[in-house]
Structure formats: structure tokens, C-alpha cells
Amino acid sequence: MPDTTARPARKAGTVPSGSDTDAPARRGRGRRFAALVRREAPRTAIAVLGGLVLALAFPPYDLWPLSLVGVAALGLLTRGRTARQGAWTGFAFGLPFFFLLLKWLHVVGWxxxxxxxxxxxxxxxxxxxxxxxxxxxxxxxxxAACLWVTEEWARDRVPFGGFPWGRLAFANTGSPFTPLAALGGAPLVTFAVALSGSLLAAAAVVLWRLRGKGRPVRAALPAVEAVGLAAAVSVSGLLVPVHTGADDRVDIAIVQGNVQKPGMDFLGRPMKILDNHATATEKLAADVKAGKAKKPDLVIWPENASDLDPFRYPQAYDRIEAAVKSIGVPVLVGALVDHPDKPGYVFNQGIVWDPVKGPGASYTKQHPVPFGEYVPFREQLSKVITRFQRVPRDFYPGDRTGVLAVGPARLGDVICFEVAYDEIVHDTVNAGARALVVQTNNATYGRTGQPEQQLAMSKLRAVEHGRAVVTAATSGISAVVAPDGTVTHKIPEFTQGVLRASLPLRDEKTVADRVGAVPEWALAIVGLLSCVAAAVVGRRGRSKDEKGQQ
Incomplete structure (x- = not known):
């Protein structure tokens, strides 16, 4: 039966959509896109290489001068480009940078x-x-330097509280830039590194324009000035005094009990990790009793040293109690504790365990790691990504800083990834911490470079706040960092041992402690305003061109 459905009349000269006459237009768009890809391919390839170079500035490679090269490369590649072109170049730079920097996550999955x-x-x-x-x-x-701070400011906060890994400051924890942290924290270090790298890029542009033109030497003066300014900024940190004198000291022992194996299943059978730390503590106690070692003033265990809630499992409580009584001094115990009112939630805590009074004051981790210690939108995502079922319970965040009296010392407890967050460490020091303790469990990421990256953050925090930093890890790297950022003691990964140290305690605050986040906000806002200014200047330029053509 013939189709009698009414069809709208077609105007004369029009061609139905999808007819063969559209083919030339499609081929034209295809050729333009192919030409664009060919034109941008060299720049994209260099951006990829630049991102990889920047990653090598970070631990475990520690080639910090490459942070200047990386900044300069991105500046050169985006110079004079449109915002859209700059965004693509930035993406091509950032993806390989973070992929190489964060490759330690491969234990979870590539x-x-x-x-x-x-x-x-x-x-x-x-x-x-x-x-x-x-x-x-x-x-x-x-x-440009302000914009680097703006990017880190945003990335450190959004989403889910942010992810500060990959800040330029964390590649410069043992460079001439490092002392600047005592003035303005990690953001000022990032600013100085980005400014030096951007000045080097500006010098390179001047020299490139002069190539083969036989211009007088004075034409290269701007390049010389830019390099000189870059050098001055690079060594400016050496003029910043880093105060390291101790008001008094305390003898500490850090217990690294070790785990059965690295990776996602590091826990092994219940009580094993707790027994490792208790046994190492009891061995220390035996050495003290035999006169082979001096009795410490306090002992520090790492995050998750107790793999069972000691308040729910009597065998865990008794094992901790026996170890603490054997050494006879307070022990800062890392443990997972069930939330008393919310089933399915758990606290990640540092607990002061006294040999006489038992468990006392505690600190609960304020910033659990999303998708590692809790799963946002768990009900929906777990149906799609079954791997999230390996995070059976969500960690519940604490709401106060971790200043704890551990024997004769007032210590600031910071748990694991929290050392990467400026505000948490800053608030802990300003609340009265005389030294910092980073209780951490990096057994999942053993021998991947992640423990070295986290230790570098402790080095920067030591200089920033003028405080010694103790890193206590289940499987390593346990270490003591002096207030000048020098690592004075260290136990390698996957080694059971006890680290003994005389820990300096300090009360004096740095300039960074006093100004807090003001430098970061100021630099980040200037970065945003510079983009606004560029848009206004660009609009005015186009208006003048249009008037000139009329």
C-alpha cells in the first residue's frame, strides 16, 4: 500500500539532509581537523615530554632542577596561544605528569x-x-607564577577536600627554595619555583627572536636580566634564617613492626601486625632492663599498628596493655576504632596509652582519603565498580586537631596523607604542638615511590613550622626530620626495627605559622585577576581593530 503520509514541501534549491551533496562539506571539515592535528602534534608531543620531565623532579627521582624546566616548558608552549589551545597543551602536559607521579596507585589498578x-x-x-x-x-x-599557585589552591580543595599531590613545593624539599616555606609555607615555595621557571622561559623567548639576526649584544639584555632575576629568586631562600635550636629535648623510640607482604592484602591474619609492634616493643624493654639501651621517655607506634579495635576485642587490648607495661612509658598507638553510635563507620585514631592509666586522650584523623578510606556515593558506585567493596567500612572524620600530651612531650599528631594538607598541619602547630608526629601506613604502596613522596612532605613541614617531624610507618619509611628539613634517622622499608632519637621540642613560631593561608589566597586571587585583566585588554584591542577598519 502506498505511503500517503503528508510531507512538508521542500523549498526550491534545497537539498535533503544527509544527501551526497553534504559529502564535500564533511570532507572539508575532516581535512581542516587533520591539518589541525598535524599542526599541533609537535607542540603536543613536547608538552607530553615536559610533563614527564616535571614528574622526575619529585621523589623517588629527586631531580628538583627539572621543576624549573617543566615550568619553563609549559610557559613556552602556551605563550601567545588562544585559551583553547593553551588548555589542550596544559592537558597534554598534565596527564603524563600525574600518571608518572601517581604510578604507585597501580597496586590498586592502572x-x-x-x-x-x-x-x-x-x-x-x-x-x-x-x-x-x-x-x-x-x-x-x-x-604565570601566581597562576601556578591558583591551580594548586583549587586542586588542593576540590573535589572531596582536594588532592595536593604534585605541588611544585613538594619537589623542592631539599633545594635552595625550601627555606622560603618558613615565610609563606608551601604556596610561597611554589610561587618562587614557578617565577624562576617563567623567567627562564621569558629569556628563552628573547634569545629565540634574536637568532641569526646579527643584532647588537645589548638587544639580548632583557634575556640576561631575566636569567639574573631567576637566579636571584632561586637563591633567595638561602637568605631566610631557619631556626633549629631546641627549647628542650625528649628521648623517643619509634617502632616499625613491619607487615607480612606489601599490597592491598598487607593485613594478613588478624593480630599479626599488632603482635609485630608489641613484640618489637617488648624486645626494646628487655634491652633496657638488661642495660643494653637507655629507657625512652615515650614510644610511638604507626597508623594501624593495631589491626583490631582494642576496645571491642579483648585480645587486642591485652596485647597492647602488656607491651606498654613492659616498656613502662606512654605509647602513642595507632588503631582503628569502631564508631560507638554509627554502625559501619570507624575512627582512624592515635591513642595515648599510659602504662598505669591505660588508654587516654586520642586524635581522630580529620581528612579520610576518598575511595581509599571511605567511598562517596557508595550505594551507587559500588554497583558499577565492585572494587569499592574492598573498602568495607567508611572512616568517620575527626573534628579537632591532634595535640596530645605523650609523657613529657606535647606532640601534634597528623595521620598519613594529612601531612599534605597545609591547614591541618598549620592548625596543629598553632594549637601548641612542640613537635609533629606523622603516623602512617604505607604498606599498600611499599616500594612504589609513594613513601618517599610522603617523607618529602614531612621535610617541607619541618622547615615551614620550625618543628621536628617524626614519621612512624608500619612498613617504612620511618624517620626523624630535624627542624631544618634534614633526615637524621631512618629505617628502610619492610624492615622490623626500633629507631631511637633525641627529639628537639620547640615553642617558637615561624612567620608561616603566623600568616597562615594569607599568602596562598593573595597569590591565587592575583592569578585570577590577571586572567580578568587579560580578557579586558584583549577585548579593548579587538574594539580598536574594529574601529580602525570602519
Whole structure:
């Protein structure tokens, strides 16, 4: 039967959509896209290489001068580009950078490495767009350095409380830039590194323009000035006094009990990790009793040293109690404790365990790791990603700083990844901590480079706050960092041992302690305003061109 459905009349000269006459237009768009890809391919390839170079500035490689090279490379690649082109270049730079930096996540899955790197690279894409827009402004290196701080400011906070890994400051925890942390914290170190790298990029642009033109030497003066300024900024940190004198000292012992094996299943059978730490403590007690070792003033155990809730399982409580009584001094015990009112939730705590009074004051981790210690949108995501079922309970965040009286010392407890967050460490010191303790459990990421990256953060915090930092790890790296950022004691990974040290206690506050987040906010806002200024200047330029053509 013929189709009698009414059809709208077609105007004369029109062609139905999808007809063969659309083919030339499609081929034209395809050729333009292919040409664009070919034109951008060299720049994209260099951006990828630049991101990999920047990753090598971080532990475990520790080639900090490459942080300047990475900054300069991104600045050169985005210079004079449109915001869209800059964003693509920033993304091409950021994705390989974070992939190499975060490859320790491969123990969870390479898809996890790629996924987290992808999210972080989006921030670098925005940075690239900002660098492109502001590259035409006068004093461009200053605005570029501010934009690096702006990018880190945003990435450190959003989403889910942020992820600060990969800050330029964390690649410079043993460089001439490091002492600047005592003035303005990690953001000021990032600013100085980015400014030096951007000045080097500006010098390279001048020299490139002069190539083969036989211009007089004085034409290269701007490049010389830029390099000189970069050098001055690079060594400016050496002029910052780093105070390390101790008001008094305390003798400590750090117990690294070790685990059965690295990876996701490091826990092994229940009570094993707790028994490792209790046994090592009892051995220390035996050495003290035999006169082979001096009795410490306090003992520090790492995060998750008790793999069972001691308040729920009597065998765990008794094992801790026996070890503490054997040494006869307070022990800071890391343990997972069930939430008393919310089934399915758990506290990640540091508990002061006294040989006479038993468990006392405690600190609960304030910033649990999303998708590692709790699963956002658990009900929905667990149906799609079954791997999240390996996180059976969500960690419940604490609501106060971790200043604890452990024997004769007032210590600031910071648990694991919290050392990466400026605000948590800053508040802990300002609340009265005379030294910092980072209780951590890196057994999942053993021999991947992650423990070295976290220890580097402790080195920066030591200088920033003028405090000794103790890192106590279940499987390593346990260490003591002096207030000047020097690692004075260390136990290697996957080694059971007890580290003895005389820990300096300090009350004096640094400038960074007093100013807090003010430098970061100020630099980040200037970075944003520079983008606004670039947009206004660009609009005015287009308006003048349009008037001139009329």
C-alpha cells in the first residue's frame, strides 16, 4: 500500500539532509581537523615530554632542577596561544605528569592511576588556558607564577577536600627554595619555583627572536636580566634564617613492626601486625632492663599498628596493655576504632596509652582519603565498580586537631596523607604542638615511590613550622626530620626495627605559622585577576581593530 503520509514541501534549491551533496562539506571539515592535528602534534608531543620531565623532579627521582624546566616548558608552549589551545597543551602536559607521579596507585589498578591523573590534568588544562591568556600582559612571569599557585589552591580543595599531590613545593624539599616555606609555607615555595621557571622561559623567548639576526649584544639584555632575576629568586631562600635550636629535648623510640607482604592484602591474619609492634616493643624493654639501651621517655607506634579495635576485642587490648607495661612509658598507638553510635563507620585514631592509666586522650584523623578510606556515593558506585567493596567500612572524620600530651612531650599528631594538607598541619602547630608526629601506613604502596613522596612532605613541614617531624610507618619509611628539613634517622622499608632519637621540642613560631593561608589566597586571587585583566585588554584591542577598519 502506498505511503500517503503528508510531507512538508521542500523549498526550491534545497537539498535533503544527509544527501551526497553534504559529502564535500564533511570532507572539508575532516581535512581542516587533520591539518589541525598535524599542526599541533609537535607542540603536543613536547608538552607530553615536559610533563614527564616535571614528574622526575619529585621523589623517588629527586631531580628538583627539572621543576624549573617543566615550568619553563609549559610557559613556552602556551605563550601567545588562544585559551583553547593553551588548555589542550596544559592537558597534554598534565596527564603524563600525574600518571608518572601517581604510578604507585597501580597496586590498586592502572585504571585508578589513569582516572586520578585524568582528573588532576583538568586543573592543569585550566592553568594552560590562563597562561596563554596572560602571556601577552606586561610582567607575564609574575602572573604565570601566581597562576601556578591558583591551580594548586583549587586542586588542593576540590573535589572531596582536594588532592595536593604534585605541588611544585613538594619537589623542592631539599633545594635552595625550601627555606622560603618558613615565610609563606608551601604556596610561597611554589610561587618562587614557578617565577624562576617563567623567567627562564621569558629569556628563552628573547634569545629565540634574536637568532641569526646579527643584532647588537645589548638587544639580548632583557634575556640576561631575566636569567639574573631567576637566579636571584632561586637563591633567595638561602637568605631566610631557619631556626633549629631546641627549647628542650625528649628521648623517643619509634617502632616499625613491619607487615607480612606489601599490597592491598598487607593485613594478613588478624593480630599479626599488632603482635609485630608489641613484640618489637617488648624486645626494646628487655634491652633496657638488661642495660643494653637507655629507657625512652615515650614510644610511638604507626597508623594501624593495631589491626583490631582494642576496645571491642579483648585480645587486642591485652596485647597492647602488656607491651606498654613492659616498656613502662606512654605509647602513642595507632588503631582503628569502631564508631560507638554509627554502625559501619570507624575512627582512624592515635591513642595515648599510659602504662598505669591505660588508654587516654586520642586524635581522630580529620581528612579520610576518598575511595581509599571511605567511598562517596557508595550505594551507587559500588554497583558499577565492585572494587569499592574492598573498602568495607567508611572512616568517620575527626573534628579537632591532634595535640596530645605523650609523657613529657606535647606532640601534634597528623595521620598519613594529612601531612599534605597545609591547614591541618598549620592548625596543629598553632594549637601548641612542640613537635609533629606523622603516623602512617604505607604498606599498600611499599616500594612504589609513594613513601618517599610522603617523607618529602614531612621535610617541607619541618622547615615551614620550625618543628621536628617524626614519621612512624608500619612498613617504612620511618624517620626523624630535624627542624631544618634534614633526615637524621631512618629505617628502610619492610624492615622490623626500633629507631631511637633525641627529639628537639620547640615553642617558637615561624612567620608561616603566623600568616597562615594569607599568602596562598593573595597569590591565587592575583592569578585570577590577571586572567580578568587579560580578557579586558584583549577585548579593548579587538574594539580598536574594529574601529580602525570602519
Amino acid at each position: 585504571d585508578a592511576v589513569f582516572g586520578l591523573a585524568l582528573v588532576q590534568a583538568l586543573y592543569v588544562a585550566l592553568l594552560g588556558a590562563g597562561l596563554a591568556r596572560t602571556s601577552r600582559l606586561k610582567y607575564g612571569p609574575v602572573w
